[in-house]
Amino acid sequence: MRQWWMGKNIYQIYLRSFMDGNHDGIGDIPGVIMKLPYLKSIGIEIIWISPHYDSPMDDYGYDVRDFYRVSSDYGTIDDFKQLITEAHQIGIKVIIDLVLNHTSDEHPWFQAAKDPNHPEHVKYHDYYIWHKPKTDDAGLMQPPTSWIGWFGDRTWTYHPLTDEYYLHIFSKKMPDLNWRNHEMIDDMKRMILWWVAQGVDGFRLDAANHLEKNWEFPEAYPGYEHFSSLPKHHDYLHMLSEEIFKPHDLLILGESGGANKAEALAYVGYHQGSMNMLIQFGHCWADIDPTQPQLGKWSQGVVDVVKIKKSFQTWYQILGHDGWNLIYWHNHDQPRIISHYGSDRRYHARSGKMLAIALYLMPGSCICYQGEEIGMVNVRFRKLEQFRDVEVFTEYDNMRRMGKTKRQALRLLSRRCRDNARTPMQWTHGAYAGFSPVQPWIDMSGRKHTINVQSQSHDPSSILSLYRFLLKLRRSDDNITFGTIEFIDIDHPDSFCYRTVGATCEYLVITNFRNRTISVQLDDIHKFAPVTGSLKRIPPLKNRMVLAPFAAFVYRRTRRRES
Numbered sequence: 001m002r003q004w005w006m007g008k009n010i011y012q013i014y015l016r017s018f019m020d021g022n023h024d025g026i027g028d029i030p031g032v033i034m035k036l037p038y039l040k041s042i043g044i045e046i047i048w049i050s051p052h053y054d055s056p057m058d059d060y061g062y063d064v065r066d067f068y069r070v071s072s073d074y075g076t077i078d079d080f081k082q083l084i085t086e087a088h089q090i091g092i093k094v095i096i097d098l099v100l101n102h103t104s105d106e107h108p109w110f111q112a113a114k115d116p117n118h119p120e121h122v123k124y125h126d127y128y129i130w131h132k133p134k135t136d137d138a139g140l141m142q143p144p145t146s147w148i149g150w151f152g153d154r155t156w157t158y159h160p161l162t163d164e165y166y167l168h169i170f171s172k173k174m175p176d177l178n179w180r181n182h183e184m185i186d187d188m189k190r191m192i193l194w195w196v197a198q199g200v201d202g203f204r205l206d207a208a209n210h211l212e213k214n215w216e217f218p219e220a221y222p223g224y225e226h227f228s229s230l231p232k233h234h235d236y237l238h239m240l241s242e243e244i245f246k247p248h249d250l251l252i253l254g255e256s257g258g259a260n261k262a263e264a265l266a267y268v269g270y271h272q273g274s275m276n277m278l279i280q281f282g283h284c285w286a287d288i289d290p291t292q293p294q295l296g297k298w299s300q301g302v303v304d305v306v307k308i309k310k311s312f313q314t315w316y317q318i319l320g321h322d323g324w325n326l327i328y329w330h331n332h333d334q335p336r337i338i339s340h341y342g343s344d345r346r347y348h349a350r351s352g353k354m355l356a357i358a359l360y361l362m363p364g365s366c367i368c369y370q371g372e373e374i375g376m377v378n379v380r381f382r383k384l385e386q387f388r389d390v391e392v393f394t395e396y397d398n399m400r401r402m403g404k405t406k407r408q409a410l411r412l413l414s415r416r417c418r419d420n421a422r423t424p425m426q427w428t429h430g431a432y433a434g435f436s437p438v439q440p441w442i443d444m445s446g447r448k449h450t451i452n453v454q455s456q457s458h459d460p461s462s463i464l465s466l467y468r469f470l471l472k473l474r475r476s477d478d479n480i481t482f483g484t485i486e487f488i489d490i491d492h493p494d495s496f497c498y499r500t501v502g503a504t505c506e507y508l509v510i511t512n513f514r515n516r517t518i519s520v521q522l523d524d525i526h527k528f529a530p531v532t533g534s535l536k537r538i539p540p541l542k543n544r545m546v547l548a549p550f551a552a553f554v555y556r557r558t559r560r561r562e563s
């Protein structure tokens with residue numbers, strides 16, 4: 001059955017860096033309201049905003065101090081209500097981030113939990129996950145396990161007042177919640193319903209697969225299997241789905257890495273799923289250097305194009321007719337896509353357009369991450385003080401322990417860190433790129449004078465013009481969003497070619513992922529005509545095509561008479 005959210009274009013807003021409406025150097029909700037007409041003009045139908053809740057900002061809002069308050073950095077509840085009203089007036093739905101796995105250590109629940117003298121200590125202590133210290137052979141106190149969290153740090157922090165360790169799989173200021181506690185769950189449900197009453201159209205479920213833990217706490221290193229994707233987390237999500245998400249017809253985007261077919265269907269299967277779309281990561285780190293396993297995602301190898309194609313293909317195969325697909329290049333947790341998989345210098349515009357064409361003709365729903373539509377690039381931070389992300393600081397220490405020099409560590413971090421995607425949106429070629437009249441909270445990319453909305457808006461050959469064209473095409477042609485995909489020569493190491501076949505027409509996408517000329521072999525090419533849009537000089541189709549660096553072309557043919 002067709003749902004209201006199917007095929008609608010989604011845009012991810014990293015609130016802190018989108019638009020500064022009150023001139024304090026920090027993006028905010030009034031800034032988003034100011035830019036709604038822009039979003040409408042490029043064909044956006046749903047916005048997802050990163051956490052707007054009151055927070056000490058250790059992880060920039062994913063550490064929630066009060067779920068019922070809007071952060072003073074971002075505005076007020078009245079601003080939030082105005083955003084919902086104004087977005088709805090122009091036909092844009094709003095979904096917000098929902099952080100279920102943890103709170104800030106400054107949340108009143110944790111304040112009570114850690115203080116044995118607090119009147120409600122006993123109740124709230126059990127909202128979190130605690131464990132007594134272990135003692136080693138030398139009689140020294142040790143954490144319960146050697147687990148390593150997602151920011152590269154130990155998952156346990158000792159708290160002297162309770163003489164226990166608490167579990168945190170992200171930063172130590174983000175204690176994990178105990179989803180086996182029914183009172184905590186009831187508090188969460190009340191909070192979710194409160195935001196539904198404010199008019200939100202859905203949620204993006206943060207860290208959705210981490211809600212259950214292995215309560216045996218076995219010794220393991222790094223131990224991810226004991227705090228991620230444990231089967232019982234599906235029970236919690238299904239409960240929320242049955243009681244809240246489905247009855248309110250909300251759009252639920254869930255974040256979960258590494259799901260297999262059964263899990264994927266449990267998440268987003270039309271019949272049994274607890275959510276509607278899955279944010280997965282199979283295509284995100286296709287350039288890790290296997291010879292440097294100790295560096296994990298911080299190592300950089302050659303982009304494995306086959307891996308990227310196969311990841312997308314796997315998702316289309318897994319969900320098939322049983323669930324809805326979601327496509328995106330990157331979000332606020334990965335480097336900028338042009339710097340990552342394209343060429344951010346010589347072939348900036350060309351590779352930006354190639355990446356757009358490679359992605360945006362695929363079936364399902366798409367998420368465009370802020371700034372992707374103008375081809376924003378990574379920053380080149382050279383000093384540790386320039387970084388803002390909590391993960392960078394733990395990983396810097398890890399790299400130094402591994403023997404990397406300061407310079408080597410900074411270079412590795414600068415290429416791959418999350419701050420790359422979090423620099424302010426570049427609106428104009430004015431001061432601070434029109435994001436703010438004052439120095440922003442994080443340094444801007446050095447390329448703001450050439451890469452910005454203003455300079456691309458009226459240039460028909462810009463990356464932005466192509467995004468506008470593709471997003472509008474997706475809105476107007478169900479053949480794309482409701483089509484099926486067939487990859488062409490999927491084992492070709494350099495090309496990214498596919499057909500998207502809809503009920504009445506079929507698109508053929510041909511792209512070269514490399515900065516050198518390649519050739520591709522194509523069959524069954526008759527009756528395809530070029531789709532021009534903002535693309536110029538599309539060559540006629542031939543069985544053997546020679547593609548210049550980062551070339552990308554789209555063709556279309558009718559399947560049967562369109563009514």
Ligand code: NOJ
Nearest residue numbers: 059062170206207332333
């Ligand atoms: C996933 C979010 O995308 C990321 O930014 C955040 O740091 C973690 N979850 C923890 O909430």
